[in-house]
Amino acid sequence: MVLLERDSALEALTQYAAQARAGEGRVVLISGEAGAGKTALLEQLRRDLADVSWVGGTCDGLITPRPLGPLxxxxxxxxxELLQACRSERGRDELFTVLLRCLSAPGPxxxxxxxxxxxxxxxxxxxxRFLGRRIRTTRSLLLVTFRDDALGSDEALRIALGGLAGERATRRVTVPxxxxxAVAVLAAGSGLAPADVYRLSGGNAFFVHEIVRSASELPxxxxxxxxxxxxxxxxxxxxVLDVAAVAGLRVELGLLEAVGTTARDLDELVVAGALISEGSSLRFRHEINRRAVASEIPGYRQAAIHAQLLAALLRSGGADEAVLAFHxxxxxxxxxxxxxAPAAGRRAAALGAHREAVEHFEAAVRFAGHVTPRTAADLWSWLATEASVVERWQLALDAGRRALELWREVGDPPRExxxxxxxxxxxxxxxxxxESMELAVAAVDVIRDRGATPxxxxxxxxxxxxxxxxxxIEAATSSLRQAGGLVxxxxxxxxxxxxxxxxxxxxxxSGEEWMPLLDRALEIALDLGAREPTARAYANLCTALCDFNRFAEAESYYARGAAFCDEAGMVRFGLSLRATWGEILLGVGRWDEAVEVCRQVLASGASPFNRLSAAIVIGRILARRDDGDPWxxxxxxxxxxxxxxxPDLVGLxxxxxxxxxxLVGDRDAALQDVTVASVHADRAHEWIQGQIATWQTRLDAVVTPSPARLPEPHARSASRDFDRAAxxxxxxxxxxxxxxxxxxxGSEAGMREALRRFDTLGAVAAARLTRRRMRRLGLRAIPSGAHPSTRSDAAGMTRREREVMTLVAAGQSNAAIAAHLVISTRTVEHHVAAVLTKLGVGSRTLVAAEAGRRGLLDAPDRPGAASTPDAAGN
Known part of the structure; x- marks a missing residue:
């Protein structure tokens, strides 16, 4: 296929390859919608580059992907060394390290x-992610292709790309x-009207190519x-093509030969372009091709082909458990x-591929009635554990209950x-x-008399x-003492x-020093290489520092903890950290970013516990801005x-x-909530008590927390020294x-300064309340604030999202947008994802058309409009 309109992308890739050759390794994220021509771009680059060693792998579109298949x-x-390490089934961290060592070795x-x-x-x-953070010190180039129209529905992919976007070695190339x-050039000689081909294909290179090749009547x-x-x-x-489609995007020649494929049939498939020959394997040109072929195979024939492939793989003895389980x-x-399936699930879990582990264990428990109760109990336990890691809590609950029933039936108190x-x-x-506490007590009681056990x-x-x-505190200290002695x-x-x-x-x-203990917990976990304790330590550090309003320190631990959880597959703790990050952004006044982060948490299928913090952040910001329904x-x-x-969550x-x-003037309802919060406040930490005391002061109620325990800002408010509190x-x-x-x-100067700050923050409700209070006091020359029309947006976008939308529609890259708006590329990624969602489009290439259709780009003086950088980048 002729490559058209790809010169700029090829030029950029060639430049990044030269930088890598000079010792500045690069990771290039190559995006485009399905069929845009990403593979064709790589094939051309491979032909253009000399004196390099080119290796690659493809992520397979199987129902349950093979963990680390590309590796x-x-x-x-x-x-x-890498092949030997993979064949010896070493842990994934060691495999990652070996690959990095290979990329750092002397040679081309x-x-x-x-x-x-x-x-x-x-x-x-x-x-x-691992390579992206470390490749800069090598002479290697990592090229990663992905469908940008998959971002909206794939939380894990979005998080991974968001993390990579902030790395210094990362570059972006979009295949539009x-x-x-260009479509007219490709359609020439096909007998098809170029305008019709363009209309049907939307300019998608793969669609154009297939329509032209098929020469059918406007498919x-x-x-x-x-x-x-x-x-x-x-x-x-x-x-044979049906067999290949069931096998996956890429299939080994030996496997096809093992099921009786003839050389003549293979030659026909390659000549026809249905499959592409690559060394000892054949592959479909695109996953779209494979799925189109597979969709035509009747269910009974698919089952027969799976059985045929399974038998061939077992005869060869070379396939791993994930492939065998799939077939x-x-x-x-x-x-x-x-x-x-259980072996595949355990291997996937060990490699950090917890979603795939869940799928394997779900497949296994469907047949749990045909194994011994102990084996079944173990399968359900594994499923419950892996489901909890990926935040599938109803599945974790159902599987855990079934496992507990079976362990009781087996009579195994330690497993119970x-x-x-x-x-x-x-x-x-x-x-x-x-229920959580009842089970925790029962877990001790059932084995308390069986001696010292782990x-x-x-x-x-x-x-x-x-x-x-x-x-x-007393009960917790006693339990800690018992556990510590056994440890x-x-x-x-x-x-x-x-x-x-x-x-x-x-x-x-208890109001005692806690930071050294959390640092120690993190140090122990990191030394052990233990993923869950490490993730928990990062989450607790970030949460505690945020709760104690130590935002700068919290941000540092958030960055490290989120990166760790992403790399280690710790979804649960990663979402917890992101919810806390939303609280940090709320605290420091970065409200647009806080809402974006917390909406992502809520959209991720997070547990009620992880949703709680995110919901508070969004509710508070909506209430402060009078911008939507916070309730x-x-x-x-x-x-x-x-x-x-x-107690602390109730107080918060x-x-x-x-x-x-x-904020809406309902003092009685506010006082009712504060009264409920104060009931058990003495068992919450000091900053929660401080919040309660400040609100009691603000509502002219009796301050119940002990002033001696309050943090100084709250203590000052409780003693009505408001200027010092500010x-x-x-x-x-x-x-x-x-x-x-x-x-x-209550002073005029104080209220005027408060009003100025509320207006700056966009805290519309607080500003309105302040103006109302100032008018009641008879103050004059009260600033009117922004007109309501400047706060509305037909697409439901924030001001920043409108700026990003305008720049995306103008064809600006994420890096250019980040430089123009003086924000990080990671933040731009989040804004772009929000813009695509609110416009209802799957690709940034469609933003201009949709925004233009809605009339969102035809008013240069509208509120929040962004100016487009000129050709010089000014």
């Missing part, structure tokens, strides 16, 4: 191409759709074009599923205790506090964790990290906190809702709280 393909090409520069990242398993996403002129989709093309194959060749499930082979702990954690994440140490440690969150006796370092985390919670609730968010957060019964959520009531809030970097303190002062 294993790359290993076959690089051979040597290495170009690594990983295609179709939108179909990647979690571990492959982690591999790309073709112009009408309505690429699927029709593909099927029209393969319909010309002979019956035997089409049967066993497709064939409906019960015994093979039970044999291979472990399952109770797991279920207790699940209940906690579902904000079912009473399970008893972990059960005491988990119980201490819950008791600490409820402010039950010392049995040498359980991973539990020691968790105990340090819990001891820190006890310390901050569904605030009511959800209050209901979840009440269901946990945890009730204070947030009290603020929203106060100074302290300014020192912390919390502008809204500082403005509230100035308003509370």
């Amino acid at each position: 294993f393909e790359i290993a076959e090409q690089l051979e040597g 520069p290495v170009v690594v191409a990983i295609e179709d990242l939108h179909w990647a398993d979690e571990s492959t996403l982690d591999l790309v 759709v073709l112009s009408a002129d 309505a989709s690429a699927r029709d074009a593909v099927l029209a093309r393969v319909a010309r194959l002979s019956v035997p060749a089409r049967a 066993a499930a497709g064939a409906g082979d019960r015994d093979s599923v039970v044999r291979y 205790s472990a399952e109770m702990r797991s279920l207790s954690s699940t209940m906690w994440r579902l904000c079912r506090g009473r 399970e008893l140490a972990r059960a005491y440690g988990h119980l201490a964790q819950l008791q600490s969150h409820y402010g039950e 010392d006796m049995l040498d359980l370092p991973d539990v020691r990290s968790d105990l340090a985390n819990t001891a820190a919670v006890v310390a901050w609730t 569904p968010y605030l009511d959800e957060a209050v209901a979840s906190a009440d269901a946990t019964g945890r 959520t009730r204070s947030a809702r009290a603020e929203a009531h106060w 100074e302290l809030w300014d020192g912390i970097g919390s502008p809204f709280d500082a403005a509230l303190a100035l308003l509370d002062s």
